[in-house]
Amino acid sequence: MTLLEARNLVKEFAVAGTAGLFKPAAKFTAVDDVSFELHAGQTLALVGESGSGKSTTARLAARLLDVTSGTVLLDGQDVTRAEGDDLLRVRRTIQVVFQDPFSSLNPRHTVEQIVTAPLRYQKRPIPGGTRAVAQALLSRVGLNPDHVGRYPAQFSGGQAQRIGIARALAVGPRVLVCDEAVSALDVSVQAQIINLLRDLQREEGFGCLFIAHDLAVVRQIATSVAVMTAGRVVETGERDAVFGAPQHEYTRKLLAAVPRIRPEWEAARRRNAVAR
Amino acid sequence: MSLLSVRDLTVRFGSSAPPVVDGIGFSVPAGGALGIVGESGSGKSMTSLAIMGLLPPGASRTGTVFFDGQELTALSERKMREVRGNRIAMVFQDPLSSLNPYYTVGTQIAEAYRSHRSGVGRRAARQVAIEAMERVHIKEAGRRVDDYPHQFSGGMRQRVMIAMALSTEPELIIADEPTTALDVTVQAQILDLLAEVRRDTGAALILITHDLAVVSEVADNVVVMRHGNVVETGSTEQIFSDPREAYTQALLDAVPRIDDEIASLRSLGGDL
Numbered sequence: 001m002t003l004l005e006a007r008n009l010v011k012e013f014a015v016a017g018t019a020g021l022f023k024p025a026a027k028f029t030a031v032d033d034v035s036f037e038l039h040a041g042q043t044l045a046l047v048g049e050s051g052s053g054k055s056t057t058a059r060l061a062a063r064l065l066d067v068t069s070g071t072v073l074l075d076g077q078d079v080t081r082a083e084g085d086d087l088l089r090v091r092r093t094i095q096v097v098f099q100d101p102f103s104s105l106n107p108r109h110t111v112e113q114i115v116t117a118p119l120r121y122q123k124r125p126i127p128g129g130t131r132a133v134a135q136a137l138l139s140r141v142g143l144n145p146d147h148v149g150r151y152p153a154q155f156s157g158g159q160a161q162r163i164g165i166a167r168a169l170a171v172g173p174r175v176l177v178c179d180e181a182v183s184a185l186d187v188s189v190q191a192q193i194i195n196l197l198r199d200l201q202r203e204e205g206f207g208c209l210f211i212a213h214d215l216a217v218v219r220q221i222a223t224s225v226a227v228m229t230a231g232r233v234v235e236t237g238e239r240d241a242v243f244g245a246p247q248h249e250y251t252r253k254l255l256a257a258v259p260r261i262r263p264e265w266e267a268a269r270r271r272n273a274v275a276r
Numbered sequence: 277m278s279l280l281s282v283r284d285l286t287v288r289f290g291s292s293a294p295p296v297v298d299g300i301g302f303s304v305p306a307g308g309a310l311g312i313v314g315e316s317g318s319g320k321s322m323t324s325l326a327i328m329g330l331l332p333p334g335a336s337r338t339g340t341v342f343f344d345g346q347e348l349t350a351l352s353e354r355k356m357r358e359v360r361g362n363r364i365a366m367v368f369q370d371p372l373s374s375l376n377p378y379y380t381v382g383t384q385i386a387e388a389y390r391s392h393r394s395g396v397g398r399r400a401a402r403q404v405a406i407e408a409m410e411r412v413h414i415k416e417a418g419r420r421v422d423d424y425p426h427q428f429s430g431g432m433r434q435r436v437m438i439a440m441a442l443s444t445e446p447e448l449i450i451a452d453e454p455t456t457a458l459d460v461t462v463q464a465q466i467l468d469l470l471a472e473v474r475r476d477t478g479a480a481l482i483l484i485t486h487d488l489a490v491v492s493e494v495a496d497n498v499v500v501m502r503h504g505n506v507v508e509t510g511s512t513e514q515i516f517s518d519p520r521e522a523y524t525q526a527l528l529d530a531v532p533r534i535d536d537e538i539a540s541l542r543s544l545g546g547d548l
Contacts, residue, residue, distance in 0.1 A: 049459035186315040191530040216532040257464040258534050259489035261516055268517035
């Protein structure tokens with residue numbers, strides 16, 4: 001069964017300043033008839049440039065925003081308008097990792113409070129106490145478990161993003177939504193977080209909805225790819241098909257614009273590295 | 277002779293803290309393109325600010341910077357102002373915060389020009405602004421010269437900044453992460469524009485960026501920085517095909533490739 005499915009999602013926003021006393025505001029359609037399927041253990045990347053609607057789509061699928069129309073199915077169940085206990089079940093199943101680790105971590109809370117917060121909000125029993133759970137979570141994301149008492153400001157950007165991932169993992173989610181989760185990181189740290197996400201997915205088997213504008217990053221992590229522009233999905237397919245033989249003109253334009261290191265330099269560098 | 281030559285440049289905040297730029301040196305020939313690459317905290321932006329004499333309060337600079345035979349580090353602030361924004365122009369990452377929202381872009385380009393060309397009237401300067409905007413391919417420049425910054429998209433604002441930089445016909449353009457805030461298709465357009473400008477005007481370029489692929493496409497020579505030091509300097513081909521230093525090798529290994537899935541992206545030690 002499909003883990004998470006979006007059917008014909010539409011999201012309209014009212015345009016500020018266009019409403020009159022008896023006149024409704026003009027509508028801007030941020031997401032326009034978007035459908036996708038996400039399976040367990042797989043990573044679906046939503047790629048596109050700014051304003052393409054990729055983040056809004058992710059927020060609709062994670063029930064962080066309400067749809068204007070369309071359907072969100074979780075394990076085949078319609079959760080589009082889920083409330084109360086039903087919504088709580090959605091929150092247990094879907095967790096989100098955001099772009100800026102520092103602005104999504106409360107600076108006045110210790111790491112222990114931060115990573116166990118989802119469990120407390122969802123009023124779940126915490127076996128062995130929050131300290132033990134927090135330490136186990138930190139170990140899983142490659143952080144020192146003795147640092148549970150520290151505050152976010154005491155960590156580097158890459159470490160803070162690991163804390164964000166630990167918090168998302170706390171409830172044992174089956175869907176992880178990563179919204180530009182590695183975009184703000186230095187290239188060496190970015191590589192570590194991509195590796196971590198790949199390893200965790202192998203161990204936990206969660207499905208991952210990966211929102212990114214960086215196509216080279218997507219190439220490293222995605223199983224399948226949906227290319228968005230102006231609120232619509234213009235192309236979707238297996239990763240290697242989309243990158244190797246893009247069908248839509250926009251996908252081709254996007255791929256052509258990515259700066260590349262010359263292949264002959266890359267080949268020479270590999271030869272030289274072996275010789276060294 | 278080099279157009280710009282930097283020797284033993286050091287920048288520090290306070291006397292006890294370790295320097296953020298630690299005795300570095302490099303040079304740029306007339307018409308050349310130098311890429312300075314490094315991760316955050318490597319000192320690459322501080323280096324460009326130190327060259328321009330634009331360091332933030334509390335920072336101090338030692339070492340020498342020669343530009344066209346003139347020692348910039350020995351110039352008074354008044355003399356430096358004749359060089360900065362005139363013979364050496366800068367383009368920053370975020371064009372919106374470099375432009376004043378209360379003035380039209382035409383006024384801003386014209387005033388920047390007039391501040392370096394005494395005796396030029398407003399009408400003549402406005403004409404210079406329109407021509408500069410045409411040169412960076414802003415359509416209907418004669419009309420858009422009267423638009424405000426918010427009426428331009430991010431890529432168009434960066435074109436305005438480049439137009440402003442070009443208006444005084446500088447010999448050197450220092451561009452600090454000029455495309456980092458832009459979408460990839462817009463980035464490609466701006467990089468093409470910078471290449472075209474260099475071809476047409478013969479200006480030299482220092483491109484400061486964290487993006488190794490961008491540097492590989494733009495620069496003739498590359499300086500790799502880390503923790504305020506120059507790790508390695510070489511031709512772009514040498515740096516990318518035969519890096520000598522372990523850090524450069526590791527940095528190149530960590531770059532995600534669009535053509536290839538790497539089994540495990542190599543990551544650099546140190547910052548967990």
